[in-house]
Amino acid sequence: MKQEGDLARLTETFCVPNYRPLPVIVSRGRGVWVWDVYGKRYLDMSSCYSVLNFGHRHPRIEKAFIRQVKRLGVFSRAFHNDQLGPFSKELADLCGQEVAIAPKVLPMNTGVEAVETTIKAARRWGYQVKHVEEEKAEIIVCDNNFHGRTTTVIGFSSYEKYRDGFGPFTPGFPSIPFNDIRLLEAAISPNTVAFLVEPIQGEGGVHIPWRGYLKKAQEICKRNNVLLIADEVQTGLGRTGLTFAYQHELVYPPDLLILGKALGGGVYPVSAVVGSRNILGLLGPGSHGSTFGGNPLACAVAREAIRVLVDEKLSENAWQVGYYFLQRLKELENPSIKEVRGRGLMVGIELRKEVDTARSFCERLLNEGILANESRDCVVRLTPPLTITKKEIDWAVERIKRVLKDNAV
Numbered sequence: 248m249k250q251e252g253d254l255a256r257l258t259e260t261f262c263v264p265n266y267r268p269l270p271v272i273v274s275r276g277r278g279v280w281v282w283d284v285y286g287k288r289y290l291d292m293s294s295c296y297s298v299l300n301f302g303h304r305h306p307r308i309e310k311a312f313i314r315q316v317k318r319l320g321v322f323s324r325a326f327h328n329d330q331l332g333p334f335s336k337e338l339a340d341l342c343g344q345e346v347a348i349a350p351k352v353l354p355m356n357t358g359v360e361a362v363e364t365t366i367k368a369a370r371r372w373g374y375q376v377k378h379v380e381e382e383k384a385e386i387i388v389c390d391n392n393f394h395g396r397t398t399t400v401i402g403f404s405s406y407e408k409y410r411d412g413f414g415p416f417t418p419g420f421p422s423i424p425f426n427d428i429r430l431l432e433a434a435i436s437p438n439t440v441a442f443l444v445e446p447i448q449g450e451g452g453v454h455i456p457w458r459g460y461l462k463k464a465q466e467i468c469k470r471n472n473v474l475l476i477a478d479e480v481q482t483g484l485g486r487t488g489l490t491f492a493y494q495h496e497l498v499y500p501p502d503l504l505i506l507g508k509a510l511g512g513g514v515y516p517v518s519a520v521v522g523s524r525n526i527l528g529l530l531g532p533g534s535h536g537s538t539f540g541g542n543p544l545a546c547a548v549a550r551e552a553i554r555v556l557v558d559e560k561l562s563e564n565a566w567q568v569g570y571y572f573l574q575r576l577k578e579l580e581n582p583s584i585k586e587v588r589g590r591g592l593m594v595g596i597e598l599r600k601e602v603d604t605a606r607s608f609c610e611r612l613l614n615e616g617i618l619a620n621e622s623r624d625c626v627v628r629l630t631p632p633l634t635i636t637k638k639e640i641d642w643a644v645e646r647i648k649r650v651l652k653d654n655a656v
């Protein structure tokens with residue numbers, strides 16, 4: 248077996264250092280657990296930022312993946328394949344988008360590609376349907392957003408680290424504070440084609456808006472003929488206790504729904520945009536595309552992921568276990584904790600900057616056998632697989648307690 252140090256050095260020598268990984272080298276996973284190269288076990292409460300809603304190597308998803316690989320792997324959309332149609336229908340059904348609004352699905356690979364797809368669709372809708380003046384379309388975004396890493400998307404990030412040295416950026420993205428309905432209304436101009444928002448800001452530090460925010464935003468958008476685009480790459484597919492986070496508030500789905508991460512079942516990159524024919528139907532032949540988007544392997548894996556989500560009632564589990572987790576964390580009285588917040592199994596512990604940093608907290612969690620992410624400097628984000636049990640939560644809480652004690656000032 249390679250020594251841990253050698254493997255880390257190999258990565259550091261030959262791989263671009265655009266990440267600062269925690270000091271562990273994982274080599275195997277099963278369910279909520281992963282093992283490092285020495286065989287030490289960790290509870291994965293990072294879940295690759297919500298890719299692993301089904302846990303590592305879910306037996307059914309693993310099987311579907313292997314079954315499809317043995318039949319047909321990647322194939323382009325220059326031809327029909329037998330997986331894309333069923334995938335599109337099953338995803339549209341999951342989104343509850345009734346035949347009335349004629350739902351359409353546009354498959355891509357990564358989250359940011361799906362975000363870019365909605366930008367193109369919304370702009371085209373703006374010009375062709377709303378009749379916004381050429382080259383003037385605006386999409387309102389929120390401060391502290393995270394929508395991915397392409398140049399257009401980082402151009403409307405408010406986080407300097409993401410932008411520094413990468414300009415010039417794409418114009419047309421006014422930014423307003425998250426969770427402020429009055430400023431949304433004020434920001435809308437005749438050129439506004441869409442409002443792009445995360446129902447809960449994940450990377451930004453697990454920020455949950457006040458109840459009613461999304462509903463009000465949808466009303467304002469409707470009244471002003473502006474599309475509501477919900478980026479549920481992280482919150483979608485059961486994470487927050489319902490299939491989609493927008494369902495906590497909205498009666499009608501957003502005009503465009505962006506999915507990714509968990510859609511690939513933890514084994515393959517799959518993303519998609521779901522929305523009405525009136526908008527997505529404007530992307531006709533040749534207007535948009537992706538070599539890998541909608542390939543049979545991607546579709547087969549996503550279809551099984553959707554079925555597992557429903558059959559195993561994972562959203563319900565996220566609701567119940569998530570509530571339990573949040574209560575247990577809220578009971579922890581500690582000077583390091585500023586706030587504990589969450590919905591379903593999307594949980595953040597905000598630390599007091601003066602006392603502790605998220606990075607140090609995650610390093611200490613690692614020593615206790617828990618993998619977690621820092622999001623921004625002072626929030627520890629806990630997003631375990633949705634298959635996690637209360638017993639495993641208890642196991643984790645004991646260790647989180649120890650980590651807090653280590654730091655007690």
Ligand SMILES: *Cc1c(COP(=O)(O)O)cnc(C)c1O
Pocket residue numbers: 296356357358359360362393394395396445449450478479480481482507508
């Ligand atoms: C992760 C994420 C993205 C980007 O997804 P990639 O697959 O990394 O491109 C976009 N939006 C949100 C809300 C995300 O959490």
